[in-house]
Amino acid sequence: MSALLEVRGLRAGYGAGEVLHGIDFTVAPGGVTALLGANGAGKTTTLRAVCGLLRRAGEIRFDGARIEAAATEDIARRGVAHVPEGRGTFLELSVAENLRLGAYMRRDRGVAADIARVLDHFPQLAPRLRQQAGTLSGGEQQMLAIARALLARPRLLLLDEPSFGLAPLVVQQIFAILRAIRAESGIGILLVEQDASLALALADQACILDAGRIALAGPAATVGRDEQVRRVYLGY
Amino acid sequence: MVGLLHQTLSGLATGGVYASLALALVMVHRSTHHLNFAQGEMATFSTYIALMLIQAGLPYWVAFALTVVIAFALGVAVERLLMQRMARASPLAVVGVVIGLLLLFNGLSGWLFGFTIKQFPSPFEGNGGGGAFGGMVSDHEVGMTAVTIAVLIAMSLFFRMTKLGLAMRAAALNPESSRLLGIRVGATLAAGWGVAAGLGAIAGMMVAPIVFLDPNMMAGVLLYAFAGALLGGIDNPAGAVAGGFAVGVIENLGGAYLVGTELKLTLALVIIATVLVVRPAGLFGHVTVRRV
Ligand SMILES: Nc1ncnc2c1ncn2[C@@H]1O[C@H](COP(=O)(O)OP(=O)(O)O)[C@@H](O)[C@H]1O
Ligand SMILES: [Mg+2]
Numbered sequence: 001m002s003a004l005l006e007v008r009g010l011r012a013g014y015g016a017g018e019v020l021h022g023i024d025f026t027v028a029p030g031g032v033t034a035l036l037g038a039n040g041a042g043k044t045t046t047l048r049a050v051c052g053l054l055r056r057a058g059e060i061r062f063d064g065a066r067i068e069a070a071a072t073e074d075i076a077r078r079g080v081a082h083v084p085e086g087r088g089t090f091l092e093l094s095v096a097e098n099l100r101l102g103a104y105m106r107r108d109r110g111v112a113a114d115i116a117r118v119l120d121h122f123p124q125l126a127p128r129l130r131q132q133a134g135t136l137s138g139g140e141q142q143m144l145a146i147a148r149a150l151l152a153r154p155r156l157l158l159l160d161e162p163s164f165g166l167a168p169l170v171v172q173q174i175f176a177i178l179r180a181i182r183a184e185s186g187i188g189i190l191l192v193e194q195d196a197s198l199a200l201a202l203a204d205q206a207c208i209l210d211a212g213r214i215a216l217a218g219p220a221a222t223v224g225r226d227e228q229v230r231r232v233y234l235g236y
Numbered sequence: 237m238v239g240l241l242h243q244t245l246s247g248l249a250t251g252g253v254y255a256s257l258a259l260a261l262v263m264v265h266r267s268t269h270h271l272n273f274a275q276g277e278m279a280t281f282s283t284y285i286a287l288m289l290i291q292a293g294l295p296y297w298v299a300f301a302l303t304v305v306i307a308f309a310l311g312v313a314v315e316r317l318l319m320q321r322m323a324r325a326s327p328l329a330v331v332g333v334v335i336g337l338l339l340l341f342n343g344l345s346g347w348l349f350g351f352t353i354k355q356f357p358s359p360f361e362g363n364g365g366g367g368a369f370g371g372m373v374s375d376h377e378v379g380m381t382a383v384t385i386a387v388l389i390a391m392s393l394f395f396r397m398t399k400l401g402l403a404m405r406a407a408a409l410n411p412e413s414s415r416l417l418g419i420r421v422g423a424t425l426a427a428g429w430g431v432a433a434g435l436g437a438i439a440g441m442m443v444a445p446i447v448f449l450d451p452n453m454m455a456g457v458l459l460y461a462f463a464g465a466l467l468g469g470i471d472n473p474a475g476a477v478a479g480g481f482a483v484g485v486i487e488n489l490g491g492a493y494l495v496g497t498e499l500k501l502t503l504a505l506v507i508i509a510t511v512l513v514v515r516p517a518g519l520f521g522h523v524t525v526r527r528v
């Protein structure tokens with residue numbers, strides 16, 4: 001089976017400085033690839049490069065088509081949804097407006113039904129639809145960001161540290177939802193996460209990023225058992 | 237007492253024009269952080285086009301609608317051809333370009349249509365209406381107030397109810413997030429300039445029968461609109477509209493009872509200076525509630 005996302009020799013950076021020095025990885029259709037590594041390793045940079053938010057070189061294929069030269073909005077239109085670091089919430093808009101924006105690209109009539117469906121996943125959001133998104137708690141904002149991304153009906157979901165800054169209970173809830181999404185929708189997920197054990201439990205493939213290079217890649221279970229990886233990169 | 241009421245009502249009528257233009261300024265500022273000082277001259281230029289269409293024999297409202305469409309296209313063209321290239325320029329360079337645009341449209345208006353003062357027809361006069369409130373306000377003032385209020389309500393519905401309106405707000409608030417959702421941010425900026433220019437054209441056509449049409453017609457109006465926008469909050473559309481109406485009333489009452497008509501324009505400058513010094517975010521300054 002060919003990969004949903006295939007990245008080969010990806011180089012990217014900010015201004016003159018190169019951060020990613022040629023990395024390779026794939027996400028299978030309906031699969032979850034975890035991208036792990038220390039702070040500053042280049043995980044966020046990788047997701048931003050895939051979405052065309054910064055200058056990049058190398059080869060990026062989404063569903064077989066080259067997207068390394070495409071504009072961000074066109075990559076989104078092909079079916080890549082990105083929940084960025086900091087969640088990308090429109091704080092001044094209402095929760096309902098944030099959700100409607102998630103479905104901005106869609107022309108079909110199923111949007112209202114889909115909004116009802118994602119609210120089943122995130123029942124906390126339902127009573128807050130008319131509230132300004134900036135008034136939500138951190139956990140609720142993360143849920144809103146994931147819900148917004150799902151409303152685009154993406155085929156690939158990029159998640160940048162969905163557990164960041166959240167209480168353990170909320171993190172558990174979010175990962176339970178990610179498991180459910182994975183099971184029912186067949187969306188491929190590229191997951192960047194600080195909490196390696198959580199990420200490895202969800203993922204089937206994992207890559208360890210170290211200073212802009214892939215230090216180790218393989219099935220999540222194998223990567224999670226590697227003694228040196230545990231000590232050096234994962235800290236447990 | 238009757239005089240006071242009269243001045244207030246006719247202040248609200250012109251206030252609607254300031255409100256429309258203030259909204260145009262806010263729309264452009266919110267999305268691009270540019271202050272379009274040429275907004276007034278673009279409106280004047282559009283008003284000349286309306287006059288040309290009317291003189292060519294088109295019915296008033298057909299000319300009106302056509303002018304709004306042409307103004308929209310003009311706004312889009314200015315953004316695509318010029319302002320888009322200024323996205324990364326220094327603020328001073330942008331101010332320079334915008335002033336250049338002001339001079340360009342001002343010169344173009346005079347060169348194409350002449351520098352002499354022209355009468356501009358009102359669609360509301362000559363119906364034998366005799367005004368409202370016992371003749372305290374003219375038919376035109378009643379009509380222009382109705383038009384501006386209708387336009388402002390339509391704008392509010394557009395931004396809250398339509399997909400494009402919501403996308404335009406989103407793109408102004410968070411361009412990067414918007415692009416990740418597939419919104420073509422560049423196109424929404426251009427549409428924003430277009431809508432702003434359309435609003436300006438309506439303001440121009442509504443005020444022209446009162447102040448008469450000449451290439452500098454909107455210079456004073458823009459100053460009042462700017463005062464209104466600052467008063468309400470330069471990034472707050474509803475605030476700017478309220479500010480525009482408030483400035484209209486302040487201008488009229490101040491002119492009648494405080495400083496006299498010769499110094500009315502000074503009032504606008506006083507408002508601008510006071511707001512900038514005392515409360516730069518405006519009376520209804522943009523407050524975002526956020527939790528971490
Ligand atoms: N906007 C930026 N401008 C310049 N350098 C940046 C920027 N963002 C990140 N970097 C640098 O790129 C490297 C990788 O950052 P990032 O991808 O955010 O790491 P991670 O997400 O793995 O913590 C870091 O050295 C960081 O300092
Ligand atoms: Mg990061």
